[in-house]
Amino acid sequence: MIDPKLxxxxxxxxxxxxxxxxxxxxxxxxxxxxxxxxxxAIVEFERFRGEQKQLGKLIPKATGDxxxxxxxxxxxxxxxxxxxxxxxxxxxEEWSTALRSIPNVAADExxxxxxxxxxxxxxxxTPRDFAAEGFEPxxxxxxGKLLGAIDIERGAKVSGSRxxxxxxxxxxxxxxxxNLAMDQAREAGFTQMIAxxxxxxxxxxxxxxxxxxxxxxxxxxxxxxxxVGTSEVAMAAYHSDEILDGATLPRRYAAFSPCFRKExxxxxxxxxxxxxxxxFDKVEMFVYTTLEDAAAEHERLxxxxxxxxxKLELAYQVIDVAAGDLGPSAMRKFDCEAWIxxxxxxxxxxxxxxxxxxxxxxxxxxxxxxDGTKPIATLNGTLCAMTRTxxxxxETHQQADGSVRVPEALRPYLQGREVLEPLGG
RNA sequence: GGAGGCGUCGCCUAGUCUGGUCUAUGGCGCCCGCCUGCUAAGCGGGUUUGGGGCUACAACCCCAUCGAGGGUUCAAAUCCCUCCGCCUCCGCCA
Numbered sequence: 157m158i159d160p161k162l163x164x165x166x167x168x169x170x171x172x173x174x175x176x177x178x179x180x181x182x183x184x185x186x187x188x189x190x191x192x193x194x195x196x197a198i199v200e201f202e203r204f205r206g207e208q209k210q211l212g213k214l215i216p217k218a219t220g221d222x223x224x225x226x227x228x229x230x231x232x233x234x235x236x237x238x239x240x241x242x243x244x245x246x247x248x249e250e251w252s253t254a255l256r257s258i259p260n261v262a263a264d265e266x267x268x269x270x271x272x273x274x275x276x277x278x279x280x281x282t283p284r285d286f287a288a289e290g291f292e293p294x295x296x297x298x299x300g301k302l303l304g305a306i307d308i309e310r311g312a313k314v315s316g317s318r319x320x321x322x323x324x325x326x327x328x329x330x331x332x333x334x335n336l337a338m339d340q341a342r343e344a345g346f347t348q349m350i351a352x353x354x355x356x357x358x359x360x361x362x363x364x365x366x367x368x369x370x371x372x373x374x375x376x377x378x379x380x381x382x383x384v385g386t387s388e389v390a391m392a393a394y395h396s397d398e399i400l401d402g403a404t405l406p407r408r409y410a411a412f413s414p415c416f417r418k419e420x421x422x423x424x425x426x427x428x429x430x431x432x433x434x435x436f437d438k439v440e441m442f443v444y445t446t447l448e449d450a451a452a453e454h455e456r457l458x459x460x461x462x463x464x465x466x467k468l469e470l471a472y473q474v475i476d477v478a479a480g481d482l483g484p485s486a487m488r489k490f491d492c493e494a495w496i497x498x499x500x501x502x503x504x505x506x507x508x509x510x511x512x513x514x515x516x517x518x519x520x521x522x523x524x525x526x527d528g529t530k531p532i533a534t535l536n537g538t539l540c541a542m543t544r545t546x547x548x549x550x551e552t553h554q555q556a557d558g559s560v561r562v563p564e565a566l567r568p569y570l571q572g573r574e575v576l577e578p579l580g581g
Numbered sequence: 582g583g584a585g586g587c588g589u590c591g592c593c594u595a596g597u598c599u600g601g602u603c604u605a606u607g608g609c610g611c612c613c614g615c616c617u618g619c620u621a622a623g624c625g626g627g628u629u630u631g632g633g634g635c636u637a638c639a640a641c642c643c644c645a646u647c648g649a650g651g652g653u654u655c656a657a658a659u660c661c662c663u664c665c666g667c668c669u670c671c672g673c674c675a
Binding site for chain 2: 227
């Protein structure tokens with residue numbers, strides 16, 4: 157939720173922000189008029205209510221005819237109060253709906269436009285030249301089979317398309333990645349967390365996932381619970397309805413959880429392999445900090461993501477995601493896209509978002525500072541999304557014989573193994 | 582799943598039976614001031630959160646807020662209903 161004050165004081169800035177995302181600014185006027193209607197309704201209600209309270213005080217002292225008259229008067233007033241209260245509630249509702257449908261105001265630095273209007277900030281490493289090395293790279297599906305690491309057929313048999321089993325060395329690889337990520341996070345001062353992947357509607361709404369992305373969210377039948385698409389959801393709601401001591405900020409959490417996505421609307425995209433699946437596990441960085449520090453923290457999250465990708469010796473580029481592709485919560489987003497050899501392109505592996513006070517306003521999380529209670533910011537960034545990372549590692553570090561070289565940083569987490577060998581026979 | 586108990590402004594707590602000076606008591610903690618070689622103690626004051634009015638976004642005034650939502654009533658922390666959470670016991674279970 158954006159700051160209502162910003163809407164009131166600088167509606168043109170909000171209009172411009174809508175345009176930058178390619179959205180209509182009708183909602184701005186709707187929200188503005190709802191706001192003034194709401195305030196009028198509040199004044200009305202408070203006038204009646206105040207009068208009612210004043211008269212109510214006289215009743216216990218009154219006697220006889222005086223009391224009868226008072227009771228008659230207050231009875232009428234009670235009806236007005238009730239009516240005004242209902243009108244106020246309706247006005248609040250309309251205002252809140254309008255306000256909530258306005259996404260976060262993108263940062264000045266965020267490129268305008270949609271999905272294709274991103275700006276490449278940096279390219280790290282060089283994609284391997286398999287032609288020069290004299291062999292055709294195998295895709296992760298084939299490598300997964302050779303190594304006995306990924307069982308997609310049985311994933312489909314048991315759970316349907318876009319599911320998989322990680323088997324043997326594949327399972328070990330995920331556990332190694334989790335531990336590498338968690339160790340890095342712990343060393344950087346993060347509190348390690350294992351977060352629930354089923355959450356109440358409040359958490360889902362609060363993080364903005366019931367807006368545009370609603371179609372992508374699994375809802376549990378008959379249970380008023382949702383499966384999270386990222387532990388960001390649980391972590392943003394973790395401190396809901398709390399006022400955090402400003403001195404404890406930034407609070408940095410590294411949360412592990414499975415993630416579930418319907419992938420509605422992506423039929424036909426990435427239908428093979430484990431690039432796009434309905435479930436995967438992820439270690440996510442989640443930070444609560446001050447609004448003043450948020451932009452700097454965003455850069456730090458990106459730095460930690462790069463550090464992790466560097467450990468895995470991957471080639472990648474960092475992009476500044478365009479406004480139209482930010483999602484409702486973020487005001488700026490950096491994606492790290494790793495080179496996938498058999499696709500001949502960079503694919504998103506991690507994503508770091510600065511959500512400023514958009515989520516904390518919805519979830520009632522604030523900070524107590526010397527100069528008062530103020531809104532605070534949340535940020536999130538992927539440290540390691542297992543499936544796509546496994547794809548990148550296998551394909552990038554494969555060798556002509558179908559074996560895969562283990563990046564050095566990962567070896568301590570794989571019993572010192574330097575190479576993953578194809579299964580015999 | 583069954584039975585019972587509990588939920589008060591940071592923490593503890595009074596108030597709920599018997600609705601109305603509850604404008605929610607007291608203590609602890611915290612903040613400001615006084616006092617004071619320093620510290621402690623003592624004394625005085627302040628200390629939920631959200632919203633609105635008016636404005637300099639101050640001060641001030643007002644409304645809401647006693648787990649949440651309804652209801653009864655002129656009036657609800659207090660009575661009634663529903664829900665949520667926590668605790669105890671039983672059952673079940675990894």
